Amino acid sequence: MAAAGRTALSACLRQISSRPQSAALRAAGAVRFNSTSAAPSADAASTPPPPPSDVTTSAAPKDLPPPPPLVDELASQHMEYEDLKFKVQTGRRRRTLENMPFETYQMALQVLKKDREEKIKKIQLEQARIERVRETMEEGPEKDTVLRSMTRKLDELKVFADINNPRVKFNFDTGNYTLDKPIYRYLADRKWRALKRPTLMQRLEQMNVVPDIVPSINPVADVELRFSGAVIQPGRILSSGLTEKRPTIKVIPFTPGEKLVTIAVVNPDVPDLENDSFTYQLHWLVSNVPISHLHHQAIGTGAQKSDTIMEYLVPTVQKGIKYARFAVLVMEQEGGKLDAEMLKSKVVRERFNTRSFMAKNKCEIIGAHMWRNSWDEQMKDVMIRNNIPGWDKMFKRVRD
Amino acid sequence: MHLRPSIRPSLLRVAARPTLTASHPALTRPATHKASRPANKAKDGPGKRLGAKKTAGTFVRPGQIIYRQRGTLWFPGENCDMGRDHTIHAAQPGYVRYYKDPDYPTRKYIGVSLKKEWNLPTPPGAVRRRRLGMELVDYYETQRSKFEEANWSKELEMVKTGGGIGVGVKVKGEDGQVEDKGRWRSPNWLIGRVGTKEVVKAYDPTNPWLRWQRRVKAKKYAVRMRGSKSKIAGAKAKAAKKAKKAAK
Structure with a gap:
């Protein structure tokens, strides 16, 4: 068995060395996966670094073929080259996903490689079609719909080309990826939709954030909330000491492109004694926050410049109130950049109406999070420390 | 009909012929009246007085029971709570409503609307109308137990x-x-x-085995401290030889 495996491996290596740059490789090189991506530099950063130049000039032995072109291609192709280089330079071989000495496995890899080449041909065909439509078809809404559906198909093909690659799965499982490639965006989205999104939706619906603050929510981006570095699960009751300092927020969109978002923290559980009911209060409002599929940090270390419309107000709950909900809403600014000075002069904390704010400023919710606060041992001190009135009063049920 | 075995015991001893015993199916008498276990269960017990206690539109106060049920025939809707035995009771003063929620078409709900002219369910996506039902008093620490x-x-x-x-x-x-x-x-x-605390057994002097163990241990200890008899003898002999040599 071992002998058979060894022969298979040596055959594989021979195959690689005898074929400096096959037609398939050249074809792969011709396809730019992220031709639509706005960040070519980030693209280059995520692909494996090119082999050092001295390999090809002086130090490399003569039988080492030139490295394959590193244009958005399979990680495995690069790994094959690295293995070859390692073998030529040291005379030893090393175990990787690509050269595991199992005959059936190697045969399966060949099947996957063939399938990928087919997919690449389809991608090229689709790209040519899109180009043709772009040039020949008349401008209008019909062209837009056709182009949109064709681009969707192209994205799908790009995912299909990579989804069976064991190296891609390994990279994703070990967290060694960025969202610049369609396959990793697809995998990350699928993972998020498997558990995190359902959990979030359950919390938002069961705690009635959905009808109380906004009529409906359809999150498409993952929102990560951290207080003092601790990741918060949606809906947790947090201690008042923890929420005294503002949280940091990450927004992870699974679609490419830059976005401007507004982040609001709203409390719908402010007691309203006049009307014997509850009202809203705006705790935090930050606008024009730039995020993208490659830049997730919205607020916190590493975040880009944004406009704080309302400073963070420490969340407090008076004694007697069961708890207060604090909803974090991440809204995409569909009308582009908002006028921060205008907002600063107009937005009021008390009785903040999220629905009308969204309608006026053309904002659409793309992500959400929530936490809760209740009266606890530290709350009195927190209120005194932050000059928030009301610690000397408490609520008591009226006998009906 | 009951058959009695008419074979004499002496004959039985001679040859083991198949006999008819009481356990044989042909000899068992079918039970006409079950004697053990709850034989004749009560078919119809006393009624549990389940069902609606308040009809639609009735004014209720917090805690008043609206519906008694086994299981969740009805679910608690707006301003209603459900007890341990699935009893639905009011959480706020208002008017009883029996309704269906389009979000959960398989569930029936009982709710309390705060005003007589308000209806349930609220239109989809509309804000819930909630009552505070509290007053502001001076802060005091709650009583602690002794x-x-x-x-x-x-x-x-x-x-x-x-x-x-x-x-x-x-x-x-x-x-x-x-x-x-x-x-x-x-x-x-x-x-x-x-779990790691050592349990030390007390010494029982009446246990001969324990006494023997102790004796052996004591002997071994003594040997370790001052050496065995042979060793002592050997050491003495060496010393004597040395002394002789020294004398020569």
Whole structure:
């Protein structure tokens, strides 16, 4: 068995060395996966670094073929080259996903490689079609719909080309990826939709954030909330000491492109004694926050410049109130950049109406999070420390 | 009909012929009246007085029972709560509504609307209309139990210093009970020790085996401390030889 495996491996290596740059490789090189991506530099950063130049000039032995072109291609192709280089330079071989000495496995890899080449041909065909439509078809809404559906198909093909690659799965499982490639965006989205999104939706619906603050929510981006570095699960009751300092927020969109978002923290559980009911209060409002599929940090270390419309107000709950909900809403600014000075002069904390704010400023919710606060041992001190009135009063049920 | 075995015991002893015993199916009498276990169960017990206690549109106060049921025939809707036995009762004063929610078409709901002219369910996506039902009074600390009162200052001190376990962890009592999700439990450092504590049996002088063990141990100890007889003899002989040599 071992002998058979060894022969298979040596055959594989021979195959690689005898074929400096096959037609398939050249074809792969011709396809730019992220031709639509706005960040070519980030693209280059995520692909494996090119082999050092001295390999090809002086130090490399003569039988080492030139490295394959590193244009958005399979990680495995690069790994094959690295293995070859390692073998030529040291005379030893090393175990990787690509050269595991199992005959059936190697045969399966060949099947996957063939399938990928087919997919690449389809991608090229689709790209040519899109180009043709772009040039020949008349401008209008019909062209837009056709182009949109064709681009969707192209994205799908790009995912299909990579989804069976064991190296891609390994990279994703070990967290060694960025969202610049369609396959990793697809995998990350699928993972998020498997558990995190359902959990979030359950919390938002069961705690009635959905009808109380906004009529409906359809999150498409993952929102990560951290207080003092601790990741918060949606809906947790947090201690008042923890929420005294503002949280940091990450927004992870699974679609490419830059976005401007507004982040609001709203409390719908402010007691309203006049009307014997509850009202809203705006705790935090930050606008024009730039995020993208490659830049997730919205607020916190590493975040880009944004406009704080309302400073963070420490969340407090008076004694007697069961708890207060604090909803974090991440809204995409569909009308582009908002006028921060205008907002600063107009937005009021008390009785903040999220629905009308969204309608006026053309904002659409793309992500959400929530936490809760209740009266606890530290709350009195927190209120005194932050000059928030009301610690000397408490609520008591009226006998009906 | 009951058959009696008419074979004499002497014959039985001679040849083991198949006999008809009472366990044989042909000889068993079918039961006409079951004697053990709850034979004749009550077919129809007393009624449990389940069902609606308040009809639609009736004014209810918080805590008033609206519906008694087995299982969730009806679910608690707006301003209603469900008890341990699935009884639906009002949480706010208002008017009883029986309704269906389009979000959950398989469920029936009982709710209480705060005003007579308001209806349930509220249109999809509309804000819930909630009642505060509270008044603002001066702040006071809630009454603590006698036990809490006795340990309060100590607890506070431990909270401040962390009790050697960690800042902010509540600790009380001599064995340092730790507060964990509203309950008191043994601290972590103690949990690990519970199982490893050595159990030492007391010496029983009436047990000959134990006495023998002890004797052997004592002998071994003595040998280790001063050496065995042969060793002692050997050492003496060596010393004598040395002395002889020295004398020569």
